[in-house]
Amino acid sequence: MTSETMPRMMIIDDEPIVGKRLQQSFAKLGLEVAIFTRPEEGLAAMAATPFDIVVTDLKLEGELDGMGVLARAKAINPAARVIIITGYASQETANTALREGAFEFLAKPFRLEEIKNVVLRAWEELR
Amino acid sequence: MKEASPAEVFSRFQSVLRANNRALELIADLGEKLGGDYLFDRRYIEITVDSLVTTVGESIANLDTLRGKRHQALHDAYQRLTEELRLVLSRREDRNGPRFLDLGAILPRDLALVGGKAAHLASMRHDPSLTVPDGMVITSRAFHDLIDHNLLRPELDTFEALMADREADAAELDRSRQRLERAMTRAEPPPGFLPELAASLRLLCPDDHSFLAVRSSAQEEDMDFSFAGQFRSLINIPAAPETVFAASREVMASLFAPGAVSYRRRIFPDDGQMSIAVVCQRMIPSQASGVAFSVDTMNLRQDTMVIVAAWGQGEAVVEGRIPTDTFIVKKGPEPFILERHVAKKTHGLYPRPTSTGTGAMGGGLGQGSQPAQATAATGGLEVQDIAPERQAIPCLTDETILTLARQVCHLETTSKWPQDVEWAIDNEGALFLLQARSLILNEGSAHDRALPERLAAYSLLSSGQGRVAQQGIGAGPVRIINHPDELADFPEGAVLVSRRDSSRFVEVMAKASAIVTEVGTPVSHMATICREFKVPCLVNVQGVLGKVTDGEVITIDTEDRRIYQGRVEELLAYNASSSMNVMASLEFRLLRRILKKVSVLSLVDPMLREFTVEGCLSYHDILRFNHETAVQTLVEMGKDEQRILSGHLARRLALPIPTGILVIDIGGGLTPEAPANDLPLTAVASIPFASILKGMLHPGIWHTAPMTVGVRDLMHSMFNPAHDVVNRQYTGHNIAVIGSHYVNLCFRLGYHFNIIDVHCGPVEQNNHIYFRFLGGVTDMTKRSRRSLMISTILTAFDFTVQTRGDLVTARLTHLPVEEMERILDILGRLVGFTRQLDVKMESDERAEEYAEAFLNGDYEIASL
Numbered sequence: 005m006t007s008e009t010m011p012r013m014m015i016i017d018d019e020p021i022v023g024k025r026l027q028q029s030f031a032k033l034g035l036e037v038a039i040f041t042r043p044e045e046g047l048a049a050m051a052a053t054p055f056d057i058v059v060t061d062l063k064l065e066g067e068l069d070g071m072g073v074l075a076r077a078k079a080i081n082p083a084a085r086v087i088i089i090t091g092y093a094s095q096e097t098a099n100t101a102l103r104e105g106a107f108e109f110l111a112k113p114f115r116l117e118e119i120k121n122v123v124l125r126a127w128e129e130l131r
Numbered sequence: 132m133k134e135a136s137p138a139e140v141f142s143r144f145q146s147v148l149r150a151n152n153r154a155l156e157l158i159a160d161l162g163e164k165l166g167g168d169y170l171f172d173r174r175y176i177e178i179t180v181d182s183l184v185t186t187v188g189e190s191i192a193n194l195d196t197l198r199g200k201r202h203q204a205l206h207d208a209y210q211r212l213t214e215e216l217r218l219v220l221s222r223r224e225d226r227n228g229p230r231f232l233d234l235g236a237i238l239p240r241d242l243a244l245v246g247g248k249a250a251h252l253a254s255m256r257h258d259p260s261l262t263v264p265d266g267m268v269i270t271s272r273a274f275h276d277l278i279d280h281n282l283l284r285p286e287l288d289t290f291e292a293l294m295a296d297r298e299a300d301a302a303e304l305d306r307s308r309q310r311l312e313r314a315m316t317r318a319e320p321p322p323g324f325l326p327e328l329a330a331s332l333r334l335l336c337p338d339d340h341s342f343l344a345v346r347s348s349a350q351e352e353d354m355d356f357s358f359a360g361q362f363r364s365l366i367n368i369p370a371a372p373e374t375v376f377a378a379s380r381e382v383m384a385s386l387f388a389p390g391a392v393s394y395r396r397r398i399f400p401d402d403g404q405m406s407i408a409v410v411c412q413r414m415i416p417s418q419a420s421g422v423a424f425s426v427d428t429m430n431l432r433q434d435t436m437v438i439v440a441a442w443g444q445g446e447a448v449v450e451g452r453i454p455t456d457t458f459i460v461k462k463g464p465e466p467f468i469l470e471r472h473v474a475k476k477t478h479g480l481y482p483r484p485t486s487t488g489t490g491a492m493g494g495g496l497g498q499g500s501q502p503a504q505a506t507a508a509t510g511g512l513e514v515q516d517i518a519p520e521r522q523a524i525p526c527l528t529d530e531t532i533l534t535l536a537r538q539v540c541h542l543e544t545t546s547k548w549p550q551d552v553e554w555a556i557d558n559e560g561a562l563f564l565l566q567a568r569s570l571i572l573n574e575g576s577a578h579d580r581a582l583p584e585r586l587a588a589y590s591l592l593s594s595g596q597g598r599v600a601q602q603g604i605g606a607g608p609v610r611i612i613n614h615p616d617e618l619a620d621f622p623e624g625a626v627l628v629s630r631r632d633s634s635r636f637v638e639v640m641a642k643a644s645a646i647v648t649e650v651g652t653p654v655s656h657m658a659t660i661c662r663e664f665k666v667p668c669l670v671n672v673q674g675v676l677g678k679v680t681d682g683e684v685i686t687i688d689t690e691d692r693r694i695y696q697g698r699v700e701e702l703l704a705y706n707a708s709s710s711m712n713v714m715a716s717l718e719f720r721l722l723r724r725i726l727k728k729v730s731v732l733s734l735v736d737p738m739l740r741e742f743t744v745e746g747c748l749s750y751h752d753i754l755r756f757n758h759e760t761a762v763q764t765l766v767e768m769g770k771d772e773q774r775i776l777s778g779h780l781a782r783r784l785a786l787p788i789p790t791g792i793l794v795i796d797i798g799g800g801l802t803p804e805a806p807a808n809d810l811p812l813t814a815v816a817s818i819p820f821a822s823i824l825k826g827m828l829h830p831g832i833w834h835t836a837p838m839t840v841g842v843r844d845l846m847h848s849m850f851n852p853a854h855d856v857v858n859r860q861y862t863g864h865n866i867a868v869i870g871s872h873y874v875n876l877c878f879r880l881g882y883h884f885n886i887i888d889v890h891c892g893p894v895e896q897n898n899h900i901y902f903r904f905l906g907g908v909t910d911m912t913k914r915s916r917r918s919l920m921i922s923t924i925l926t927a928f929d930f931t932v933q934t935r936g937d938l939v940t941a942r943l944t945h946l947p948v949e950e951m952e953r954i955l956d957i958l959g960r961l962v963g964f965t966r967q968l969d970v971k972m973e974s975d976e977r978a979e980e981y982a983e984a985f986l987n988g989d990y991e992i993a994s995l
Binding site: 017019021022025026029031032033034089091092112113114115116117119 | 164168169170171172173174175178581582583584586690691692705717718
């Protein structure tokens with residue numbers, strides 16, 4: 005597999021440990037992951053180069069929340085797979101997110117394996 | 132006051148149990164997250180701790196209701212612990228505790244007070260294979276006292292707020308920083324401070340001519356962030372309160388030095404809070420000293436380590452000031468020196484002579500003379516020439532090099548991370564380790580895109596199997612353990628592979644590079660211990676014993692749940708060079724400290740002296756205390772014969788064996804069809820009780836012929852009534868209080884006395900067996916032997932056992948239902964087996980024979 009076929013992945017979460025942990029975890033798969041703690045930074049990066057997989061929390065520090073990121077990300081790149089991770093999960097928010105086009109919705113805390121499986125599924129779909 | 136009806140009592144008892152169980156579940160949940168397999172955030176911690184605080188409060192309130200009174204001492208303990216927990220959460224626990232602590236007196240819970248470096252030194256001191264100089268710590272509590280006494284709190288708050296703000300104005304931050312730095316160097320000691328310091332120094336240095344190395348020990352320091360060189364160290368300081376205070380002020384002020392501040396901005400951009408402690412160690416007058424790395428950073432893939440050495444004090448090596456020798460040592464069970472690079476050592480760093488010109492250690496006048504200036508970075512040291520004949524010879528002998536190499540590698544194995552160690556050889560040739568910290572490596576392999584391909588080149592022994600008890604990557608030769616007794620010669624750095632987990636593995640946790648078991652869960656005792664020791668651990672890897680052979684080298688990657696054949700250097704390098712050790716992140720550290728306050732159990736058994744409210748050091752202790760106190764209520768009710776025997780409250784058990792047990796059902800313990808009296812085994816719905824009875828009914832267990840009790844033995848029983856403690860618990864009837872998942876069995880069989888308390892349900896985290904055994908008809912010696920027999924048997928089933936004379940207490944927790952049923956059956960057999968056996972315990976060998984026989988299923992021996 006050449007690096008051109010590697011998906012570009014981004015994580016937006018206001019807690020630095022989340023991005024770093026996931027970055028470390030996905031590095032073993034050979035995936036390069038960009039991490040941001042503010043949604044504006046993430047979206048700016050998305051506007052500069054397309055990202056295939058976006059993992060975002062719902063509650064963020066900045067003008068946007070996760071749903072806003074979802075909308076903007078899909079506007080920039082309709083093929084992007086957006087995964088919502090959040091500690092504020094409820095059935096309602098999950099349903100809303102999925103309805104609005106999120107690829108998957110994970111409630112924190114979750115096992116690393118769970119998010120890896122979701123990302124791998126998204127990767128599969130993108131190919 | 133109207134007495135509660137039995138039904139009400141049972142219902143309230145159930146409430147206590149329910150609250151307890153819910154709290155235990157939450158505690159286990161927190162513990163599981165610490166394993167590293169989960170992604171969690173601060174919010175999870177806060178929510179869960181909140182629930183826990185509430186639930187423990189409920190448990191106490193329910194107990195109050197049950198017993199019809201307020202347990203004030205319990206409420207006080209609860210308040211105290213909750214306050215301590217809040218301090219941990221708000222990260223103010225570094226203000227709570229003594230100002231001065233001897234290194235030898237530091238406990239793991241003092242970490243926040245003494246800082247990373249001192250905590251690490253304290254644990255190294257407990258390791259018999261390492262020699263660490265004596266020392267004491269001026270704690271972060273002292274730091275905070277200085278801040279408050281000198282009215283610097285508002286400035287510090289401002290500074291910390293700026294540090295936490297990424298957008299903060301750099302000039303404003305610098306001004307605040309400078310103000311604090313200046314103010315700290317001029318800080319006045321609060322009242323009592325110097326006399327207290329003097330007392331601590333006198334304990335550390337009883338003679339008058341001692342000198343100290345005064346170094347920083349910041350909260351985050353040496354956990355995973357070395358802050359190398361950013362804080363001050365002052366060396367060769369006379370051990371007098373004024374000089375030590377002046378030196379420690381300098382060290383504390385260096386928290387606000389430009390280098391330290393910019394380091395913090397880079398590594399902890401969102402965390403403004405940090406305090407500092409000061410560790411004062413006795414100086415080792417060094418013949419030679421230097422630094423050792425347990426890996427060769429230039430060559431991560433080779434299995435080598437590096438030692439750098441110079442004549443004199445090691446600060447010169449650390450600061451790169453002088454020519455040094457370098458030695459490369461190949462690691463392994465038989466280390467050997469690969470390379471020697473001997474430099475021309477023209478200079479060395481030595482203690483500056485005092486003004487009387489006597490030089491070096493011990494000759495000075497202490498505080499009377501001009502003390503060594505505490506303002507230069509090297510304090511009382513100076514560069515001196517080395518005699519020409521010593522310049523070209525290596526400053527370490529081969530023997531010393533290998534000794535040092537072994538100790539450093541040992542440290543790496545116990546710390547589970549590469550180490551950066553400062554060491555010194557004194558004038559007698561003895562080796563001392565002065566400091567040790569985690570080695571931070573480059574990010575090289577963390578972003579190695581070819582890593583997946585490289586990994587594909589290795590053979591996989593297992594993939595995707597098992598559950599993660601503790602995250603990490605470890606490699607080493609396999610050592611299969613079939614029985615805990617085999618742990619005695621466990622090799623250093625080996626991978627422990629076993630069928631089932633055992634809390635006895637704690638004996639080798641420091642040595643093991645990883646643990647793999649065929650059965651087991653991430654919530655077991657052993658899993659908890661793995662997390663404390665940070666030993667990578669995979670449990671429930673079915674069939675693993677068939678896939679590995681003793682002695683073969685394997686690599687465990689818990690994150691991917693893979694076991695590779697051989698040593699996968701790429702993974703080990705990846706592990707070592709990860710840009711952040713997750714385990715040391717704020718959230719993990721917070722979680723670990725919270726768990727110390729909630730889950731560590733000190734109160735083991737009510738029959739032991741320390742089982743008091745004052746002895747409650749954690750929430751778990753409180754829950755345990757509540758449980759036992761609640762049980763007491765039922766027992767007391769049982770003593771009231773009127774209440775018990777009327778209204779069919781207690782029903783007799785009708786079994787082929789004469790147990791004389793009365794059953795009290797608090798709900799769900801009996802089937803709906805159960806008769807009003809003379810209950811058959813089939814009427815018992817209580818899972819744990821049924822299992823115990825099954826064991827007692829096991830063929831061959833209950834020998835019906837009474838033992839021949841000698842006259843002497845009988846005399847003993849007449850003149851040695853059972854303990855008062857026993858009488859409090861024992862009612863005169865054998866009583867089983869049962870629920871669908873619960874039993875408390877309190878009974879006297881033959882001449883001895885048992886209490887078995889069990890919770891056995893679908894939620895593993897709530898399951899426990901507490902077992903107590905006491906008394907007997909004969910003399911103390913025979914009774915102790917019987918205890919020996921019982922304790923041998925219970926240990927074989929992985930109970931945690933304590934014996935005191937003729938009292939045996941044991942516990943086993945967190946097992947799944949099937950395991951529990953099996954073990955309860957065995958307990959039932961044990962109870963039957965030991966009836967009156969102590970009269971036969973003529974010798975220790977007999978005791979062992981009986982234990983052996985029982986474990987082999989040879990129950991007939993008891994009736995011989």
